Amino acid sequence: MGQAIAFYTLAACILGFGVLVITAKNTVHSVMFLVVNFLFVAGLYVLLGAQFLAVIQVVVYAGGIVVLYLFVVMLVNLKRPPEAHQDRRRRGRLGVTCSLVVLAELVAIAAYKYVSPAAGLPPALPMGPDNVAQVGMLLYTDYLIPFELASMLLLVAMVGAIVLAKRDL
Amino acid sequence: MTPITPVHYMVLSAALFIIGVIGVMTRRNIIVILMSIELMLNAVNINLVAFSNLWQNAAGQVFVIFVICVAAAEAAVGLGIILAFYRNKETVNIDEMSLMRW
Numbered sequence: 302m303g304q305a306i307a308f309y310t311l312a313a314c315i316l317g318f319g320v321l322v323i324t325a326k327n328t329v330h331s332v333m334f335l336v337v338n339f340l341f342v343a344g345l346y347v348l349l350g351a352q353f354l355a356v357i358q359v360v361v362y363a364g365g366i367v368v369l370y371l372f373v374v375m376l377v378n379l380k381r382p383p384e385a386h387q388d389r390r391r392r393g394r395l396g397v398t399c400s401l402v403v404l405a406e407l408v409a410i411a412a413y414k415y416v417s418p419a420a421g422l423p424p425a426l427p428m429g430p431d432n433v434a435q436v437g438m439l440l441y442t443d444y445l446i447p448f449e450l451a452s453m454l455l456l457v458a459m460v461g462a463i464v465l466a467k468r469d470l
Numbered sequence: 471m472t473p474i475t476p477v478h479y480m481v482l483s484a485a486l487f488i489i490g491v492i493g494v495m496t497r498r499n500i501i502v503i504l505m506s507i508e509l510m511l512n513a514v515n516i517n518l519v520a521f522s523n524l525w526q527n528a529a530g531q532v533f534v535i536f537v538i539c540v541a542a543a544e545a546a547v548g549l550g551i552i553l554a555f556y557r558n559k560e561t562v563n564i565d566e567m568s569l570m571r572w
Contacts, residue, residue: 308474312482319486319509323493328501335505342512349479349523351531354515361538366508366545373549374501377556395495399488406484410477435528436535444532451539458543465550468557 307348314341328374332367339363353433479520487513500562504548511541 318338325331339362346355440448486509493506515534522530556562 305472305474308478312478315482316485316489319489322509323489323497323502323506328499331502331505335508338509339512342516345516346519349519351519351522351534354519354531354534357535357538361542362508362512366542369545369549370501370505373552376553377501377562395492399492399495402491403484403488406488407481410480410484413477413480432528432531436531439528439532440535443529447536451536454543455539458546462546462550465547466553 304348308345311341311345311348314338315345329371332370332374335370336363336367339367351432353436476520476524479516483513483517483520486510486516498563498565500552500564500567501549503564504545504552508541508545511537 315338318334318341321334322331322338325334339358343355343358343363346352346358490506490508490510490513493509494503497503497506515537518530518534518537522528522534552562555567559566561567
């Protein structure tokens, strides 16, 4: 019961702020709504028993990435805001396409509900209360090479961002 | 009230993903478009964590860490490109970003 209330509250907030992100006229407001959205998603992770990811979500997304967006919004000082697309027919077609995609997805989900799920991944590490230890153990044993690749990716992205944003090399 | 099943999380994830898709397709400001992409990545993450919880297997959470890592790299490089483009063309409207169209 408590879990259901928490889920529906979090889901309503996530979807509501998601809609606000893409409808807000002012880009700074969009970024602020994005922060709130990420915080509610972190709450959902706690509900799902992934405490480590909730902390990562708050620190990396709400703390790091969004600050990057804010910096760019402030550096890109717009004299005239770019308008939304005004072509009505294009909007209509877009709406139909998106609704059809949603419909297909929901039908697939409902079908999944009635077909019994496939019989079983081997439970590699049963999740207990010690979420951080399990994620860390997987990260440094089974997924060591992807982990190192991810660190290389971050390094390359850092160098690339500096080169792109630098005024004159 | 019915208990919360993975289906609930999948529907939430699908809805959030579609919000991101609609943002990408309807907005003309490229910063908002990048934010919509972040929304879509978050929808994927919710799905991964929900299934990690269903199977009681922490591998899904490891993949969420990789997704967050790629999202950070994408945001850094994408915003760098936006800054470089803005310095040359003084716009963030994607309708005016047609340098490579022929």
